[in-house]
Amino acid sequence: MPDLLLELFSEEIPARMQAKAADDLRRLVTDKLVAEGLVYEGAKAFATPRRLTLTVHGIPARQPDLKDERKGPKVGAPDAAVQGFLKATGLASLDEATIQKDPKKGDFYVALIEKPGKPAIDVLAEILPVIVRTFPWPKSMRWGERSAKPGALQWVRPLHSIVATFGIDTEEPDVVAFDISGIQAGQVTRGHRFMAPDEISVRRFEDYEAKLYAAKVVLDPQRRRDIILADAKTLAQAQNYELVEDQGLLDEVSGLVEWPVALMGSFDEAFLSIPGEVIRATIRANQKCFVVSDPATGKLANKFILTANIEASDGGAAITAGNERVIRARLSDARHFWETDHKSLPEYRDSGLRPLDQRLKKIRDQKIVFHASLGTQGERIDRIIRLAREIAPLVGADPDKAARAAELAKADLVTEVVGEFPELQGLMGKYYALAQGEDASVAAACEEHYKPQGPADRVPTDPVSIAVALADKLDTLVGFWAIDEKPTGSKDPYALRRAALGVIRLLVDNGIRMHLQRKSLLIEMRFRILGALARERGFTKQLTSTLDILNSDKDHASLEVELISSLERSIEGLYSEIFAKADAAQLNLLSFFADRLKVQLRDQGARHDLVDAVFALEGQDDILMIVRRVEALAAFLATDDGKNLLAGTKRAANILRIEEKKDGRAFDGAPDASLYAQDEEKALAAAIDRARAEATEAVAREDFAAAMTAMAGLRPAVDAFFEHVTVNADDKSVRENRLKLLNEIRAATRAVADFSKIQD
Structure with missing residues (x-):
């Protein structure tokens, strides 16, 4: 079957757009082909800086003929209905229709419409211009x-030009004839802008790709990436260095060149006094170059590797020299920023504060806004300090160190280096903290409190870092939930999903017990809601004294008492609304954590319904215990006892649901032992009492495996009950008692999970 070759040749396409553009071109063309009845065998798209290319093979030579049977009016219908039918179907008269007999509804007319398919090349000529224009x-x-x-x-x-050919590989292909703003589709393209700028006539994809390569164009982006990486490693190893790999930079550079040529340059060794991360960020951001390291020390060397787009006659000497000049200037700027950040700020020179503390004072004095509805960055720092001090004992951290780290963690945001390279925030805070003699754990927390920032990112293990990281993320989540700025659909501008996953990983990976429904977080949420309502209703002046309480250095117990009394004084009656909103927001935030935990566990192969089954129990806000309970539940349900008990529990729940709906009441009272008429009822009641006691005790000591074992003891009694006992007995009191006994099964299993949430 014929193949399509399409190339859209232009001036340089930004590297960041190329991959998506190639995917969009493939998707748009192939979707349209399928919609037109042209089912293809395969398609692949490519991008270089100057072209988008698509090859689609195995396209039918023409559309299939379409046959459509359209039902018309009944025989003998009014003339208006008949004429409408003829017009809609394109028939000249009823003689061209057939009559279909229907003994029940009466005979009616049927039109058989045949539409011959068009040649595929004509269909392409119609759809390709539309795709290009849109x-x-x-x-x-x-x-x-x-x-x-x-x-x-x-x-x-x-x-500049469009290549569009269509045909089988044994014949000369045809040009798909169309015109877009004066650009005629043809079969002529061009190679490398400088090394092979002449026109090239191409026929089909294999011919096209080979001729482009001969004209110094590597079409496949993955092949360009492989060439760049291999040549850069070889160049580095030739001089006893090791390439510092950077996948993001590799992807970008491969989109800047059509014929990659790796070259090595150098810079003044004196610049190595700057932190390696700053050197790397400078060279990466300004010149898109790779850095190399000394394998013996692991430190950066004063060399870099650039990727040229040409085989220069001088071996790349001029290109390398030009990059060296620019990098020298940029590193000079970076060194200036680095040195400036170690000096006192002029406005605080006589303050006696150390450099990083001066930056912190600058944040407070300038009242840098964190969010319009959540106050300044300085106010946020105070909240994180308070929360970090509270969390510290739970994670084994020194409260004073945690508070100090929380105080300094955001100070590097107003440093010169972070201003130039925002991606270095946190890391520079660590360097500056060490430079002014802070404790090593405090300095580490300045960097690590942002972690983990993704599923592949490292999770901090230092207790001080954990405390500050949890405080930072929880404050963010509580604040945005309080002002109702939650993620919606695919939109998450404040990275709140990432923050919640970060909290989950910090707790689970470090084996930390912590309740998320903390009184302190609820109090903070009340304050945030108070501020939002004040702005919304225009009484911010009355809140000055209340907000002063929040910014005071008091513990959360004192804060709560003063919050209530201040609200009663300044805004009579409003505090009850605030408390209700805060309670609802906290529950909603806990549900959000449940959703994020389901995502996390699903990625690890766990079942999301088991998370629902555990979260459905009251008071489940300890992430680590939830995970352990889910793991034990999954192991239990993988056994025969677990599967059969689940089936029995669901059977009991289904009977109860039907009977409760029928009677309009719940059967939640304790069953009367004197009404047990069969041994199976007595055995089940005894098994329930025994299993509930054992499971409750096991859960109390957090031995969830033992709790599941206790539940497994219910299985024989449940099976025997359903086999020998008729629940809906004729005697109303016996029936009610047996339904209450079924409710006892449901209640007993809730010691470990809500089995009704578990899917079969």
Whole structure:
């Protein structure tokens, strides 16, 4: 079957847009082909800085003929109905229709419409111009004399030519004939801008790819990445260095060149006095170059590797020299920033404060806003300090060190280096904290409190870092929940999902017990809701004294007492509304944690319904214990006892649901032992009492495996009960008693989980 070759040749496409553009081109064309009845065998798209290319193979030569049977009016229907039917179907008269007999509803007319399929090349000529004109670039432009005319083509950069051929591999392909703003589709492209700029005539994909390579263009982005990485490693190893790999930079550089050529440059060794991360960020951000390290020491060497887009006649000497000049200037700037950050700020020179503390004072004095509804960065720091001090004993950290780390953690945000390279926030805080003699754990927490920032990121293990990281993330979550700025759909501008997953990983990976429904967090949420309502209803002046309480250095117990009395004084009656909103917001936040935990466990192969079954129990806000309970529940349900007990419990729940609906009441009282008429009832009652006691005791000592074992003891009694006992007995009192006994099964299993939430 024929193949399609499509190339859209333009000026340089930004590297960040190339991968998505190639995927969009493949998706748009193939979706349209399928919609037109042209089911293809395979498709692949490619991108270089100057072209988007698509090859689709195994396309049918023409559309299939379509046959459609359309039902019409009844025989003898009014003329208006008949005429409407003829017009809709394109029939000249009823003689062209058939009559379908229906003894019940009466005979009716049927039109058999046959629509012959079109040649695939004609279909392509129709769909490709539409796809090009409506291509979903994030940004596009118009150019040339026609740019001001209605319907002028918009493309990411000026489009120069289009290759569009279609045919089988044993014959000369045909050109798909179409025109877009004066650009005629053909079979001519160009190679490398400098090394092979002449026109190249191509026929099909294999021919096209080979000719491009001969013209110094590597079409496949993955192949370009492989070449860059291999050549850079070889170049580094040749001089006894090791390439510092950077996947993000590799992806970007592969989108900047069509013919990658690796070259090595150097910079003044004196610049190595700057932290390696600053050197790397400078060279990466400004020149898109890789750095190398000394394998003996692991430290950066004064060399870098650049990727040129040309085989220069001088071996790349001029290109390397040009990059060295720029990097020298940029590293000079970086060194200036680094040295400036170690000096006192002019406005605080006589304060006696150390450099990092001066930056902290700058944050407070300038009242840098964290969020319009959540106050300043300084106020947020105070909240994190208070929360970190509270969490510290729970994670084995020194409260004073945790508070100090929380105080300094955001100070580097107003340093020169972080201002130039925001991605270094936290890391620079660690360097500056060590430079002014802070405790090593305090300095480490300045860097690590942002972690983990993703599923592959490292989880801190130092107790001080854990305390500050939890405080930072919990404050963020509580604050945004209080002002109702929760993630919606795919939108999460404040990375709240990442913050919740970070809390989960910090607790689980470090084996930390902590209740998320903390009184202190509830109090903080009340304050945030108070502020939001004050702004919404226009009485912020009355809140000055109340907000002063929040910013005072008091524990949460004192804060709560003063919060209530202050609210009663300044805004009579409002505190009850605030407390209700805060309680609802905290429960909603806990539900959000449950959803994030389900995502985390599902990625590890666990069942999300088991998380629901555990979270459905009251007071489940200890993430570590929830995970352990889910693990024990999963292991139990994998056994025959677990499966059969689940089936029995669900059977009991289903009977109860039906009977409770029928009677309009719940059967939640204790059963009367004197009404047990069969041995199976007595055995089940005894088994329930025994299992509930054992499971409750096991849960109390957090031995969830033992709790599941206790529940397994119910299985024989449950099976025997359903086999020999009729629940809906004729005697109403016996029936009610047996339904209460079924409710006891449901209640007993809730010692470990809500079995009704578990899927079969």
